[in-house]
Amino acid sequence: MCLGVPGKVLSVDGDGLSARVDFFGVVKELRLDIVDQPVQPGDYVLNHVGFAIRRIPPEEVQETLALFDTILKEAAQGDLMAADVRAEMAAGRDVPGGRGRG
Amino acid sequence: MADLFQELKFRDPGRARALSQAIHREVKAVGRVPIPLMHVCGSHEQAIARFGLRAVLPRELEVIMGPGCPVCITDTPEVDEAVALAADGKVVCTYGDMLRLPGASRSLADVQAEGGRVEVVYSVAQAVEIAARNPEAEVVFFASGFETTAVATAAVVLSGLPPNLSILSAHKYVPAAMEVVAELKETNIQGFIAAGHAATITGWGIFEPFVRKTGTPVVVAGFEPLDVLAAILKCVELVRAGKAEVANCYPRCVTREGNRPAQEKLWKVFRVADGVWRGIASVPRGNLELRDSFASHNARHRFRIDIARVGGQEKNLLAEKCLCGLIMSGLKTPRDCELFGKECRPESPVGACMVSSEGACKIWHLYGGLPDLREVGT
Numbered sequence: 179m180c181l182g183v184p185g186k187v188l189s190v191d192g193d194g195l196s197a198r199v200d201f202f203g204v205v206k207e208l209r210l211d212i213v214d215q216p217v218q219p220g221d222y223v224l225n226h227v228g229f230a231i232r233r234i235p236p237e238e239v240q241e242t243l244a245l246f247d248t249i250l251k252e253a254a255q256g257d258l259m260a261a262d263v264r265a266e267m268a269a270g271r272d273v274p275g276g277r278g279r280g
Numbered sequence: 281m282a283d284l285f286q287e288l289k290f291r292d293p294g295r296a297r298a299l300s301q302a303i304h305r306e307v308k309a310v311g312r313v314p315i316p317l318m319h320v321c322g323s324h325e326q327a328i329a330r331f332g333l334r335a336v337l338p339r340e341l342e343v344i345m346g347p348g349c350p351v352c353i354t355d356t357p358e359v360d361e362a363v364a365l366a367a368d369g370k371v372v373c374t375y376g377d378m379l380r381l382p383g384a385s386r387s388l389a390d391v392q393a394e395g396g397r398v399e400v401v402y403s404v405a406q407a408v409e410i411a412a413r414n415p416e417a418e419v420v421f422f423a424s425g426f427e428t429t430a431v432a433t434a435a436v437v438l439s440g441l442p443p444n445l446s447i448l449s450a451h452k453y454v455p456a457a458m459e460v461v462a463e464l465k466e467t468n469i470q471g472f473i474a475a476g477h478a479a480t481i482t483g484w485g486i487f488e489p490f491v492r493k494t495g496t497p498v499v500v501a502g503f504e505p506l507d508v509l510a511a512i513l514k515c516v517e518l519v520r521a522g523k524a525e526v527a528n529c530y531p532r533c534v535t536r537e538g539n540r541p542a543q544e545k546l547w548k549v550f551r552v553a554d555g556v557w558r559g560i561a562s563v564p565r566g567n568l569e570l571r572d573s574f575a576s577h578n579a580r581h582r583f584r585i586d587i588a589r590v591g592g593q594e595k596n597l598l599a600e601k602c603l604c605g606l607i608m609s610g611l612k613t614p615r616d617c618e619l620f621g622k623e624c625r626p627e628s629p630v631g632a633c634m635v636s637s638e639g640a641c642k643i644w645h646l647y648g649g650l651p652d653l654r655e656v657g658t
Contacts, residue, residue: 181323181503182477209405211435212542224480224533227375227425228403229432231539232480238532244291245504252289258637258646259326265376269402 181259182226183266184234184242187217197230198273199223202250206270228269288332290505299509300336306516313340316468317515318461318610320348320454321475322638323503329647331505343512344467344610347457348475350425350450351377351636352608353557358450359383360587362422365448365579366396367590371414372448373399373407374422377636380629382599384591388422404436411445420579424450428478430568431542434549437570441577448579451568453552454478455486460563462494467610471515472498473508476530481546483538487526495524502530549574558632559605598623604631607640614641621645 185201190210197217199208206225210217213230217223222239223230234242246263253260283293290296307315319325325345328334334343347353360383366372372388379389379400392398397417401407404421411419419442423433430451437447454475462469474487479500487498497518501511511529518525528534548571555567575581601619606612614620614633624630626642633639 181326209435211439212431212539212545214539214541224477226477227429227432228405229435231428231431231477231542232533234532241504242532248289248291256646257330258643259323259330262323262326262637265402269406271405 181262181266182224182231183246183263184222184224184239187219187221187223189219190217196271197223199225199230199270201225201267201270202246204267205273205276206267207273208270225266225270227266228271284335288335288505290331292506295506296336296509299506299513303341303509303513303516304338306513306520307338307341310516310520314342315340315470315516315519316342316344316610317471317473317512318344318346318467318469319473319475319501320346320458321478322349322636322643323477324348324473324475324501324508325640325643326638326647327503327505327508329643333505333508336509337512341512341516343473344469344613345607345640346461346610347557347560347608348454349608349633349636349638349640350429350452351375351381352604352632352639353452353457353560354378354381354424354450354632355556355558356382356384357556357587358448359387360590361580361585362388362420362448363391363590364585364587365420365583366391366398367394368583369418370583371397371399371410371417371419372422373401373410373419375402375424376400377638378422378424380635381632382629382635384587386590404433408436408442408445411442415442415444417444419445420448421445422448422450426452426454426475426478427546427568428475428481430550431481431546434545437549437574437577438545446577446579446582447570447574449550449568449570451550452555452557453566453568455482455490456552456566457557457560457563458490459494460560460566461609462490462496464609464611469496469610470519471496473511473515474498474500476500476502476507476533479530479534479538481539481542483536484526484528484534485536486538491524491526497524497527499527500530500534502532557608559608598630602631604633604641607633614644617641
């Protein structure tokens with residue numbers, strides 16, 4: 179439950195309170211109430227229970243994504259970490275057409 | 281013989297091998313064994329077990345999971361409060377793993393099966409939506425999780441709750457439990473591995489008073505297998521050098537001061553209070569309670585919750601054999617429990633550690649074999 183999941187910001191809504199974020203092809207709306215820094219499209223953020231809790235520094239994005247790539251791609255049925263990552267994705271608010279390119 | 285570092289699918293097997301060799305060297309240099317280190321995060325145990333990290337560590341180095349599963353340490357009376365509210369006709373929303381967590385006699389899943397309204401949510405924001413859609417109902421969010429998760433609850437409280445939504449807080453504060461476990465003589469923990477994402481919020485500076493008080497080093501770690509190995513190496517180095525300090529091995533996500541806006545919201549809404557953690561017993565300053573200014577949305581103020589009504593009458597013989605408490609204190613491992621994998625399994629859990637995806641027993645059960653490949657002779 180503390181693993182979180184990183185995603186790429188696609189857009190930030192007008193009042194800056196939420197953002198559309200792409201998590202490995204699944205697009206969700208996240209709240210920005212508690213993110214540590216302002217975010218803009220193209221930034222990566224770490225999502226925990228539907229909230230961005232950290233803007234990931236650009237130079238460190240690839241290293242952060244690698245773990246989640248491994249977990250999601252190689253996960254066997256019932257894999258605990260993959261299930262926790264998917265639960266973190268499900269925590270975001272649904273948006274129309276949110277399955278995205280995944 | 282197959283190359284263990286290739287078998288374990290490290291992203292960079294060469295770097296993994298180098299880290300493992302350095303850990304072996306450092307452990308030897310410490311000169312006294314065993315060296316018990318403790319981590320306090322279910323996600324760390326998942327990574328360690330899933331990627332078989334214990335297989336590349338020296339036998340003398342024990343990496344023990346402590347009280348790192350927020351669902352598991354939610355105490356029985358807290359579950360009973362949620363069960364009583366659901367049995368009383370309130371709509372209880374909670375995170376998935378809380379559903380089957382045993383109360384004195386029933387879990388929320390039992391109340392649900394009896395017709396009670398219990399809704400699983402992935403975010404507190406979804407509880408707000410449920411309350412807004414059901415204005416005629418009293419909706420209660422049974423909030424679990426450490427400070428990382430409590431900040432989300434705090435944000436929602438501060439942005440204004442629907443009048444029919446209240447919070448039943450079972451949020452817990454990890455640094456408080458670390459102090460309790462650090463003082464257990466039986467475990468003799470030499471160093472702590474702290475959870476990266478909790479520290480993303482609180483900052484690594486929060487561990488400085490702990491280190492000064494206990495003389496035990498703390499290393500903040502990420503969740504990638506190489507991150508975990510690097511943190512273990514750093515921790516053994518500090519043990520070897522006799523240095524009680526905090527090291528940050530997860531600078532990608534953690535700074536000294538942490539996420540200030542999130543901390544402000546957290547402490548505006550919550551205060552620490554003495555609590556009881558399942559299995560650990562009393563944890564001074566270990567609970568996060570809603571401040572009085574939010575009393576109208578505090579389920580404990582808003583309703584008279586009678587947990588005696590849902591208490592257990594008959595003795596549960598299986599539960600008496602359960603070692604969850606000792607496992608969460610780091611005194612035993614799941615393998616020491618006679619119920620593990622037999623009477624107690626993920627589909628029919630006896631203890632809390634087999635219920636949650638962050639519980640040591642469920643993790644060891646599902647990643648069976650991997651937690652300690654040293655025992656099967658790789």
